[in-house]
Amino acid sequence: MTTNTVEHSDDGLHTRATRKAMLRLIPLLCGIYFLSFIDRTNVALAKAHLAADLGISAAAYGLGAGIFFLGYALLEVPSNLIAHRIGPRRWIARIAVTWGALSAGMMFVQGEWSFYTLRVLLGIAEAGLFPALMYMVTLWFAPKDRAVAVGWIYTAPALALIIGNPIGIGLMQLDGIAGLHGWQWMFLLEGLPTVVIGVILYFILPDRPTDVKWLTAEESRSLEAHAVIDAHGHAHLFSGDWVSALKRPTTLCISLIYFLNQIAFVGLYFFTPSIVSQMHVKSPVLLAMLSSSVGFGFLVGVMLLPRIHRRMQSDCVYLGILTAGQVVAALAFISTSNEGAQIALLAAAGFFGGGVLPSYWSIAMKRLHGVQAAAGLAFINTIGLLGGFVGPYLFGLAETASGKSSTGFYVILAAAVLGLVMIPMLARAIRTEGQPLASGDSTAAIRGSGVTPDYQG
Template sequence: MSIPAVGGLYTVAVRKAMLRLLPVLCLAYFMSYVDRTNIALAKTHLRADVDISAAAFGLGAGLFFLTYALFEVPSNLVMYRIGPRRWIARIALSWGAVTSLMLFIQDDVTFYIGRIALGAAEAGLYPAMMFMVTQWFGQKDRATAIGFIYLAPTLGLLLGGPLGGALMELDDLGGLHGWQWMFLIEGLITMVIGLAVLAYLPEVPADATWLTADEAAALSEQAGRGSGPDPGHALRGNMGQAFGRPFILLIGIIYFLNQVTMNGVTFNVPSIIESLDVSGSFLIGLLSGVTGIGGTIGVLVMPLVFRRVPRESLTIGVLAAAPALVAAVFLTVSSPSVRIALIGVMSAFTFATLPIFWSVAMARMSGIVAAAGLAFINTVGLTGGFVGPYLFGLAESDSGDPTSGFPIVIATSLVGGALAVALRWALRKEDRKTARTTAVEPDLEVLP
């Protein structure tokens, strides 16, 4: 793992934090992605075993994101009060239990209930991790730290498919279907990880036994300098700062469009691959990992490029629009191998966007505003996780073809790219406002 140098004691502390803190966060986030997307592998089996149609599957897949989004801000406000360590552990234990209980799915209604409960249980996980990044890393290192955290979902897509496919080969063992074993075992693994988070995740740099006092102080100092002015500990009076600034709303909308594409495709990759005359749960799961390969490349490469060419709105705009071109090529070719490769390329672009705009947002938030604002962005964005699978499900129900949702990708990606122009204006306006505030209050040092 290559850690960018910042200089002096802080450089050593950053290296330690990335090697000791991020793996714990990644492990929890890895299982969250496995547990929320494992139904993609079970799609055709749920149809055969409990008569869940493509439209019902798309609705159920998306319902997760509605309750996830609904409870994001309240969850992160609680996290701010009691600390991220205990809250992330609670979240992992809750969603792990719900995942295991999904083995009792019997029809559309119980499928919907399971997905709704899973979204509510997992709500707040990602913004809590992003809040921890603001407490541990200076602005210059945040895109890199977030990129490493995003290795978790990309590895979840890469390894979760083969893992789930292997568990589904347990079909008929003990009288359970393969998908029931998958839900049960993956949920239990998540609960063990929740206990590990409680035991090993430090709350703030000062709590880390593997840091010296000077190293912890260096991390805390740089993290405080790398965010917007501290508004204090009360959300009242800071609602506009957390929810109403134009750049926050625009980032949330671009994230929404990104998630329409990402989740619409991700939840249908196994069925798309199966439609290419591929058979066998393990092989389908293995090939579905192409999304993880593409995503891993995106989150590793793009933060490095961004450090050298820090053009915020231009980078976000190009990455947001690129999936439209990939989807258009996908619809014009018929080769199964080329189509699978193009899905990986699309995932590289959709994932590569994420570390950049979270870093852009973090540079302009701190304290309670960061806790609420980051959760708000996630709330707006993740509603796209409902819309994407639902629209893909409706399109497949009409045509019978799991690739029929790709025109949706083209439309949403083009709109996302166009909104980057407005984002450029909003960021400039925000930075001018911050500069005026800093001039009035010189003790508040803000790094761009």
């Protein structure tokens, strides 16, 4: 049998195994991320009620909405290092149980300080979830497939923004039952299911391909071989020196660009219900539908853009186009007073601001592997989470100063322009470090060097 025939046979085996993993693993990752997004963003629907019932102002709400991300950021890197050590399955299940309980505990908010405290604790409980999901992607999927895999995972928060608003508003119609406010019912009934799902995940979520029976032994080996980048001549990629991953220019540049993106995008989805309600929308059903416009744009973006990215030769040109799109969307929103056009531009902002997210992670994953992937991806997410704190806080200050939630689009514009300025710096960092090897080359090198994946289950 010729070498080309062997390579073709392995490609077919890997393609089949990847398809199976996409069908069986990705829904589990999507499910838990969907619930996390419901539980972290449902506070946006409660904003007006928290003001009316507890006297929490727009600025205090913005601080509380964003302070979640400070608690999250504090433990992001150590949390993902634990996931690397004990396996993502156990750690993701623990995260889900604790954050679900605290999300339900939001029903006990009494004022600003209890609001801040529970939001910080919720962030601490959820710390490490998203980078743990990204780390699982590096264990299961080849570099060429990761943008699509991450794109599928990002459909979860997009759907949460679409479905979560109607569900949350529906639950708030229970107002007065058993002496509880509607927002209290919403927090309780959206938090408790997460605890149950976390327990279930402990038993059914696999850590790596060799843990499952729905793959053959050959398919498991093929997935793991293609997922691991070449270590021949690059032993540092699999060393315990995870700190070096945090110092790499590409890691730092991607972190800063992601930080700016999160200022804009997180601020947008936390304040969209307020923006829509100030368009004189009185019907709860219509408010829920129109507030979902960002989610619809986000969903289209994560379904379409990663597939376009896979066909682009330059990562940075691609990022530049999408970031410029966000600049144009923000300028257009600021320039028009037509409410129909503004709803469409909310969707456009979701498309560009959310649709680009899988590509950030795909670019980072090409250059971070083994324990460095666990640390580096967590570090990038930590910096992004700081943007998640800054964004809602700036949106809250803008609304307090102007009386209009829509003035937050000036924050989006400024963040997008700065992100556009950062992209040439990322391109320079990538050129300095050199391009990563293709997955096919890495597979051959791994076989030749006898290296096994740097993972301890």
